[in-house]
Amino acid sequence: MKNILNYGDGPKAIYEVLKQQIIAGELKAGEELKIMPLAKEMDISIVPLREAIRMLAAESLVELRPRRSPIIAKMNERELIEMNQIRGALEPIVLADAVPRHTEATIAACQTLIEQDERSTDLWEKVELNRQFHLSLLEPSIMKRSLAIIGDQYDGIARITQFRVVDHGGLIGKHNFEHEAILDAVRVANVEKAVVLMTRHIDHATVRARHELSQAVEAGPAAGGSAAQATKG
Structure with missing residues (x-):
């Protein structure tokens, strides 16, 4: 995933970027979203990234897992x-x-x-x-x-x-x-x-x-x- 510029600093903007990557298949079903590396790659802080991931999970685009990295949800x-x-x-x-x-x-x-x-x-x-x-x-x-x-x-x-x-x-x-x-x-x-x-x-x-x-x-x-x-x- 390439670095994203001009996405703003709010969870909603980060959510939109990740959502489009999921829809486009750039982030594949079953792929882990490792919080620290992803935050570094996108040059953002962890807090808005976590909130964006929770927003994606609410739409069943991401699956949250206890004590493990979230993954891109599979469709059935x-x-x-x-x-x-x-x-x-x-x-x-x-x-x-x-x-x-x-x-x-x-x-x-x-x-x-x-x-x-x-x-x-x-x-x-x-x-x-x-x-x-x-x-x-x-x-x-x-x-x-x-x-x-x-x-x-x-x-x-x-x-x-x-x-x-x-x-x-x-x-x-x-x-x-x-x-x-x-x-x-x-x-x-x-x-x-x-x-x-x-x-x-x-x-x-x-x-x-x-x-x-x-x-x-x-x-x-x-x-x-x-x-x-x-x-x-």
Whole structure:
């Protein structure tokens, strides 16, 4: 992990830096966070670092262990299913509210994200573009609390996605045709069709990810970090 500059001196700023490194896979599941070496590397004091780690533990990103160094928490099938259940419950509702509020400009922005995804060969960029597309599709909604909850799910999904997409590149472009279909329904203000397609899209992502995580369990520890594979949607 490279030294971090301009992160400020508060626990929240340190938390944000570490959170992004966990999401991006720079800090791997099961990796120990040794407090003293990490504080020295980041050029910070131990007190705000410990507080930042407690904040990460509260979000199940870090596992605290008595008399031992905390570790980066592992993700499992149950957590993935829960995240997609939240998405499956909320995204169609928020999308239904967003569809009649879309404009030519917001639809064009969504289309641009699809096109950027299709052109991109950077796997982590594709993960980010997937997130941006979903949130941009929902952004016109006035249901801001629900939008915030949905946005939170993508941090966890990004962690899982990196094993399959970044380590293996196995799903490049496979979700784009579903994104195009949803956007086409939004473009003609067909709320019912957009909601059905979004629900199906999230269901497909859940099925694919469960399959990948099940394979990872069967592969066992010998397969290494890349065994914990998953998908994006």
